[in-house]
Amino acid sequence: MAYRETEMMRERKAQARQRIIECAWESVTTGGFRSARITQIASMAGVATGSIYRHFESREELFAEMFRLATQHEVDRVAQALTGPETAAQQLENALRLFAERALRAPTRAWALIAEPVDPKLDEERLVYRRAFARLFEGAIRDGVLDGSLPEQNARLASTSLVGAIAESLIGPLAQASPEPCEAADLKPNELVDAIMQFCMQGLTGTRSQP
Amino acid sequence: MAYRETEMMRERKAQARQRIIECAWESVTTGGFRSARITQIASMAGVATGSIYRHFESREELFAEMFRLATQHEVDRVAQALTGPETAAQQLENALRLFAERALRAPTRAWALIAEPVDPKLDEERLVYRRAFARLFEGAIRDGVLDGSLPEQNARLASTSLVGAIAESLIGPLAQASPEPCEAADLKPNELVDAIMQFCMQGLTGTRSQP
Structure with a gap:
């Protein structure tokens, strides 16, 4: 009997923990880390702040765990896009495009x-x-160099260049206000993604690609 | 007389301020921001910690000012490399190369x-x-598109891609230990710079460039 109670308590504790992470995530998605408040997250999760x-x-540990879960989700989506029947170059283009499109659809997040x-x-x-x-x-x-869809190159270096180019x-x-997130480059979101893809794919292939 | 004394005091204060910034810079150059200690900087500058x-x-304000001065110096060097008789594309390649080479020569900084x-x-x-x-x-x-050394493209977007690719x-x-900063990519510093330049110039030109 004592055993089952402990199990139940553990499960409840895990559920509360999960709920706190989800509420922290919702809060960050709305206003970024800066405006996320522990008191507000506690109230959203229906628990006392102290609990x-x-x-x-600490606040930092909560956010770090939330960050790991949220980014792992993005990493998984990109990994998923890197499978399929296309050439590796095409898969890479799909994955980069997915990453950029997902970012522009939820700019604050x-x-x-x-x-x-x-x-x-x-x-x-x-x-x-x-790094992931x-x-x-x-x-x-590396797959693209093997299947002939990409020219010989330093794969590690090109991969970090891709991450940097797309993130920057x-x-x-x-950074713009959410309603018109793409004003900075005077482009609509799809044009913006096309321009990013053009630079990245040209960097990889050395071949002029029209967006 | 009172006026001259005030002038002298102002000058001394400015000199002390300058010395503190230089010592902070020396400290960061040696071990990064994390290991930079106010007490140590004060002792290097020959002043009391409190002063x-x-x-x-605050510590943050000192480091922020030091950061602005140090990075403005890098920005000025790059701006300098973007002048001269070459095509804009060649100037850009020189400037990017200068930036990367300077970074690899002083990796901790x-x-x-x-x-x-x-x-x-x-x-x-x-x-x-x-952004600078x-x-x-x-x-x-933009100059490169005008002088014909670069193809038509979204200059703003390509510029941020360059900053991201090179920084990342x-x-x-x-991030490696200083003595062998380039082991990560299994490349010597000049090979590393060549590989970065290849991706960046291909991204800009859409033309295969052999490093």
């Missing part, structure tokens, strides 16, 4: 994940996340 | 300026600095 610290050592100035602990998570994307792209570039190109547009 | 706060409101996880205030300075580079590159790309490609190598 959040029974689940997480993407700004928070990619570029919002945050505390150093979260910034370190961000470096890990960028780079590793995915690196594999795809999105920062300007994402 | 640093007569010149700067460059890591601190480009990518070390820092507090949000400094991170915001970093965004300003990246992007603006320089954007002007050069340097992060891996720079």
